Amino acid sequence: MARDVILATDGLTMEFKGFRAVNGVKLEVERGTIHALIGPNGAGKTTCFNLLTKFLIPTAGTIRYKDKDITGMRAADVARLGLVRSFQISAVFPHLTVTENVRIALQRRLRGDSFDFWRPEKVLRALDGEALALVEAVGLSDFADSLAVELSYGRKRALEIATTLALDPEMLLLDEPMAGMGHEDVDRTAQLIRRVSKDRTILMVEHNLSVVASLSDRITVLARGQVLAEGDYATVSKDPRVVEAYIGAGHA
Amino acid sequence: MADTAAIDVAPIAAALPTRRDDKALHRMIFVGIALLLIAAPLVLYPVYLMKVLCFALFALAFNLLLGYGGLLSFGHAAYFGMASYLCAYTAKHLGFTPELAILSGTATAAVLGLIFGSLAIRRQGIYFSMITLALAQMAFFFSLQAKFTGGEDGIQAVPRGNLFGVFSLADDRAMYAVVCVVFMAGMLLIYRIIHSPFGQVLKAIRDNEPRAISLGYRANQYKLAVFVLSATLAGLAGSTKAIVFQLASLTDVHWSMSGEVVLMTLVGGMGTVFGPIVGALVIVTMETYLAQFGAWVTIIQGCVFVLCVLLFREGIIGLVAKLIRKPL
Known part of the structure; x- marks a missing residue:
């Protein structure tokens, strides 16, 4: 059975002055799934994430999105292809x-693009209706x-989620969407992620294994910049190397 | 993002959202300014007024870049000064009519802004400011050495000429009318830029550049565009000043002129629509009417600046805007 891969990396490597934060990572994300990238602190998750969104340029390896090599593309252009990221700190325009x-x-x-500096803001009012609908969808009407x-x-x-959805992206990259949230917010955000995952592919980076347990179809575990294990939650959580990496990190 | 903003350029006063009724208020202020400009020469010297207007336009252009683009250029004298040289040169030696001379000066600033801007926007925060300063210093030494600028003497006795080859500008009142039109046009253009689809993207990039990029905006192209617009309008101000005072000199390309425009913008209120005008009025008035104190002017200016920063960080207009809870 042929797998429908939307985003794939091969031999992805990022070296910072001799330190390999990401080392030969091979990752394949299937279309229409929620894929989680997890790992203990310092595993290279965020670096990996920044490579995928082009905020960093890899020292080696390739990234392919929809069978197109995007390794050398600029961040803004990747976003235009429908591959949109979120940020760990809430990224709004204050x-x-x-x-x-x-x-x-x-x-x-x-x-x-909007380089038309001579036109009045009025021309944007046509977008207000759709903008308000999105604002309402995330409960911010007031x-x-x-x-x-x-x-x-x-x-x-x-x-931030409403803003991202306004782009109607084909694939979403979420950087620790639950970071800094209380229990109730975590549940609400999980529901929101499940809702927006309809017809979309999601790759999320998470620190916490249990948070992604119910949400993801597939989990890739990173440790020391390399892929440690991959599979669904049941497989991954029983893998002795994963258990060791987490407990080892927890007790270090 | 430690290197994105060395200086907190997010304006405090402009933080109030502009609503439709605020735009009505702004329109009233524009009409008020126009009426003031008509009435002012009855009480004040036209030459002093023209100086204020030229610097106000310069500060408005600078504020477009700093307050709305979030970019602190420390070399805006280059565009102001080089434009005034080109304008003076074409008017004096090539026999250009004043409007053509002003246009050629303005175009020079645009080209210079494009070259300097495309180099400077590659870096962020304090490094951006340092590159603009270094490039402006190069423009200064070029002006000092080049033949056509007249070195230490500058270009003197520039003819004001006849507007469109017809109307003589020798009379200060005629000149004043032209400067008023240039100023109003420049101010309204800047207002439009701020409130355009382009301006909206600009504010987004100022607020959070990585996020704007992740939405698919090529931030550097927008930054370059606003840099060129700002340099061009600064050039318009410099060219007009050269015709008014019939002089282009090293003072206008000197780094202290770059500092002065920063001062005007901050005193008036960075990121406000009208702040730079008030800032220019305050600074030029101090320079003109306190001239009898000689070197003390600089010290008084310094004290005013320190007081401003300590008492109202958001500038005069920024403070007023905060008090009446309306964006100005």
């Missing part, structure tokens, strides 16, 4: 309103005209 935050993403998707800087942490994350 001095724009909630609606404007979402609209800026719609503006890119529907208008392309804050539509507030500045993003005034939102609480949880709401900023919701706004």
Whole structure:
């Protein structure tokens, strides 16, 4: 049975002055799945993530997205192909309103580049309806005209998700979506991720193995920059090397 | 992102969202400024007013880059000064009419902005500022050495000429009318840029560059575009000043001019629409009316600046905007 791979890396390596943060990682993400990349602290998850989103350029190896080599592409251009990332710290535009935050993403998707400095802002009002619908979808209607800087942490994350969804990406890369969240927020975010995963592929980096247990179809465990194990939760959680890596790291 | 912002350029005053009724308020202020410009020469010297207007336009152009692009250029004198040289040269030696001379000066600033900008935007934060300063210093030494600039003497006795070859600008009142039109046009253009689809992307990049990139915006192209726009408008201000004072000199390309425009913008209110105008008014007035104190002007200016930063970090207009809870 042929696997439908949307994102693949081969021999992905990132070296920082002699230290290999990511060492020959081979990763294959199947279309339409939720794939989790986990590992203890310092395993190279975030570096790996930054390589995939082109915020870092790998020292060796290739990255292919939809059978296209994107290894040398710029971050903004990868986003234009429908491969969109989130950030660990809630990434909003603090001095724009909630609606404007979402609209800026719609503006890119529907208008392309906006170098038209001579046109009035009015031309963007056509996007307001769709922006407000997205704002409502994440439960921020009451804050539509507030500045993003005034939102609480949880709401900023919701706004970030609405902004990302405005791009209607084919594949989402989530960087520790649950980082810094309380229990209730974790459940709510998990539901939100499951909801947006419909018709989309998601690759998420997570620190916590149990958080991704119910959510992911497939898990890749990284340790010291290399792939330690891969499979579904049942397989991975029983793997003695994984158990050792986690407990070893926990007691170090 | 330790190197993205060496200076906190997120403006405090402009943080208030602009709503539709705020735009009505802005329109009223624009009308008010126009009326003031008509009435002012009845009480004040036109030459002093023209100086204020030229520097106000310069500061507005600078604020477009700093307040809305989040980029602190420390070499804006290069665009202001080189434009004034080219304008003075074409008016005096090539016999250009004033509007053509101003256009050629402005175009020079645009080209210079494109070259310097494309080098500088490759770095961020303090490194960006240092590159703009270094490039501006090169422009200064070029002006000092090149033949056409007249070295230490500058280009003197530039003819004001006849506008469109018809209207003589020799009279200060005629000149004043032209400067008012240039100023109003420049100010309204900058207002439009800020409130355009382009301006919206610009503010997003200023607020969070990596996020804007992840949405698919090629941030560097936007930064370069606003850099060129800012340099061009600074050049328009410098060219106009050369015609008004019939002089282009090293003062206008000197690094202290770059510092002065930073001062005007900060005193008036960075990231506000009207702040730079007030800042320019304050600084030029101090220089003009305190001139009798000689070197003390610099010290008084320094004290004013320190007081400003200590008492109202958001500048005069920024403070007013905060008090009335409306973006200005």
